[in-house]
């Protein structure tokens with residue numbers, strides 16, 4: 251078996267590179283639990299699917315802790331993004347005993363192997379099933395297709411897979427027999443916006459190419475919202491950040507819990523507005539209120555966002571789900587063609603303009619992602635120096 255592509259590609263966290271071979275010989279002579287450890291290291295090489303940078307970092311740190319004990323190397327320089335991420339993860343394990351680290355490594359690999367097996371196995375009749383989503387839960391009932399962002403432990407941060415899956419889910423919802431489409435989040439956040447580890451790739455060789463690909467992804471993603479034909483409703487179940495806020499300007503209604511906040515810290519991140527917010531926000535609010543959000547990164551409460559027109563209505567958190575879904579189910583009984591045509595009449599005039607704005611925002615961002623301001627901000631978050 252060859253190593254999976256992600257273990258050999260020039261990925262910044264490939265890095266991690268699982269130094270299986272060096273360890274192999276020394277482990278042969280050790281006890282049974284170390285045999286498990288050795289097996290786990292071999293299993294890592296057989297994983298069909300890239301487990302993602304965060305998991306690879308965890309594997310790296312547990313491996314180092316299991317074999318060398320607590321982090322004992324000097325902290326890498328601030329611009330050595332990758333070594334620093336590795337150092338931070340290892341050092342965060344503190345004085346975790348070697349045996350525990352070894353066990354945790356084995357457990358983590360075992361969970362990865364079983365999830366990759368279960369997704370790879372072909373079940374009877376599986377060919378008739380719609381494709382599953384890894385980052386979303388999509389359900390359809392009572393005339394409503396609900397697309398739920400489902401990375402609660404990451405505050406529903408949007409990784410590349412989630413962008414792709416949202417596009418697929420919107421495409422499917424535009425064609426299914428539901429009348430209204432809802433986007434909401436699982437857990438305490440609606441979404442913390444772009445997954446900042448999407449940018450760790452930027453540290454690798456082909457930064458320009460990666461920035462270009464990200465801009466294309468973003469443009470396609472936002473394009474799906476611009477073109478979505480049915481009433482699109484956001485059920486904002488908790489705080490929203492970045493792109494999960496800006497795209498709200500492209501929804502037809504936004505219902506929010508009073509616990510939510512709305513935050514677009516683009517300047518803090520060395521970035522610039524997207525999701526057509528450079529156009530929609532000044533219109534929805536006023537140019538100066540939009541400036542406070544989009545340039546100065548002012549975080550709005552749900553009530554403030556409602557007063558400024560970004561949110562349609564705010565509900566007390568205790569009754570939020572019940573009230574919103576009762577209302578949506580009633581709306582979903584309205585004649586579907588009338589709703590669709592009304593949306594067309596309201597939105598179509600703007601579509602061309604919105605696509606042009608989207609293209610422009612993405613091209614500006616493509617440059618921004620290569621700036622020191624942006625790189626440093628992402629690095630600070632990843633090294634746990636900065637939160638919003």
Ligand SMILES: CCCCCC/C=C/C(=O)SCCNC(=O)CCNC(=O)[C@H](O)C(C)(C)COP(=O)(O)OP(=O)(O)OC[C@H]1O[C@@H](n2cnc3c(N)ncnc32)[C@H](O)[C@@H]1OP(=O)(O)O
Nearest residue numbers: 403404405407442443444445446447464468492493637638
């Ligand atoms: C293809 C590219 C398209 C680009 C589109 C352009 C989009 C731009 C934007 O969306 S800009 C906004 C980006 N978002 C942020 O900057 C938010 C960063 N997150 C935070 O500041 C905080 O996590 C928080 C305030 C959202 C929540 O803080 P707290 O309640 O203290 O929770 P934790 O920080 O412990 O978070 C739990 C867990 O989730 C991980 N996480 C949260 N948000 C993100 C994120 N945006 N990207 C990556 N990871 C995130 C966090 O690291 C923790 O992980 P861990 O448990 O440590 O493994």
